Amino acid sequence: MAEDARSIVLEHAADGARLREEFFRDNADRIVDVARRIAVCMARGGKLLIAGNGGSAADAQHVAGEFVNRFLMERPPLPAIALTTDTSVLTAIGNDYGFDQVFEKQVQALGLAGDMLLAISTSGNSANLIRALKAAREKGVVTIGLSGRSGGEMASLCDHLILVPHEHTPLIQEVHLAVEHLLCQLVDHYLFEAVVELTSYLDED
Numbered sequence: 001m002a003e004d005a006r007s008i009v010l011e012h013a014a015d016g017a018r019l020r021e022e023f024f025r026d027n028a029d030r031i032v033d034v035a036r037r038i039a040v041c042m043a044r045g046g047k048l049l050i051a052g053n054g055g056s057a058a059d060a061q062h063v064a065g066e067f068v069n070r071f072l073m074e075r076p077p078l079p080a081i082a083l084t085t086d087t088s089v090l091t092a093i094g095n096d097y098g099f100d101q102v103f104e105k106q107v108q109a110l111g112l113a114g115d116m117l118l119a120i121s122t123s124g125n126s127a128n129l130i131r132a133l134k135a136a137r138e139k140g141v142v143t144i145g146l147s148g149r150s151g152g153e154m155a156s157l158c159d160h161l162i163l164v165p166h167e168h169t170p171l172i173q174e175v176h177l178a179v180e181h182l183l184c185q186l187v188d189h190y191l192f193e194a195v196v197e198l199t200s201y202l203d204e205d
Contacts, residue, residue, distance in 0.1 A: 012170075019171050020178065023164055031179060034144055034160050035186030040201050041116050041142070043191060047079035049111060049141070051103040051132055052120035055173050057084040059120050063180045071184040075192050081110065083132075103132035113140030121145075122164075122172045124152020133157035146179060148172035 024031075038048055048067065050060040060082040067080035083106045084090075093102045107117060117136040119129045124147040133143050133154055145151065145158030148166060155161055164175045190198045 015168070016171050016174055019164070019166055020175060023175055027162060030160075030162055031182055032186060034162060035183045036190055036198070036201065037142070037160065038116060038144075038183065039187045039190035039198055041114065042078055042187070043198060043202060044114060046112070046114045046116065047081060048116050048118060049081050049083055049107060050118045050120070051083040051129060053126050053128065056120035056122065056176070059173075059176060059180060060084045060118075062177075063118070063184065066181075066184040067187070071181075071188055073188055073192065075188060078187070078191070083107070100127045100131055103128050104135045107132050107135040107139065107141065111136055111139045111141040114142075116142045116144060118144045118146065119154060119158070120176060121152065121154060122148040122169050122176070124149065124154040126154075129154055130157065146176055148176075
């Protein structure tokens with residue numbers, strides 16, 4: 001029995017290592033591009049809205065905390081808002097209009113043209129995220145998806161999609177967390193270490 005339990009650990013670690021190696025080899029440029037776009041958004045005075053359900057809701061709060069406080073370097077707070085934290089707002093919307101609208105209405109209230117919305121979902125099919133992405137597009141908010149499997153319905157609604165093409169939710173979530181940390185590190189890099197490089201992008205659409 002002990003050996004069976006140990007094999008579960010080792011198999012998970014091996015599967016995770018293979019997935020991470022393949023994923024980052026295939027998506028390094030995409031992650032850098034998304035991070036640069038977030039940095040440009042913030043440099044122009046925009047903010048990052050973040051949403052997800054369950055474990056992805058925890059991710060949204062984690063990412064917002066890293067931006068507003070700090071990640072690896074001492075620097076000014078950066079504008080990021082997790083749409084998963086205000087229980088009064090969430091329960092008011094959920095009670096009056098349904099759970100499907102809990103993010104949509106917040107995007108409508110808080111999102112401005114030039115802001116960005118990061119939607120996190122292992123399936124890509126969460127109804128409340130689909131509605132939030134549609135609302136974001138209507139407001140001129142740039143949409144970023146962090147998803148798994150085939151990307152689901154949200155794939156077609158994202159201006160920029162980072163996809164972990166795997167079926168096992170825990171492994172998708174582990175890669176999502178690594179991507180989120182890299183986005184934080186790279187945004188800091190562009191805003192506070194590679195300022196000259198970032199400046200060349202500020203006049204682009």
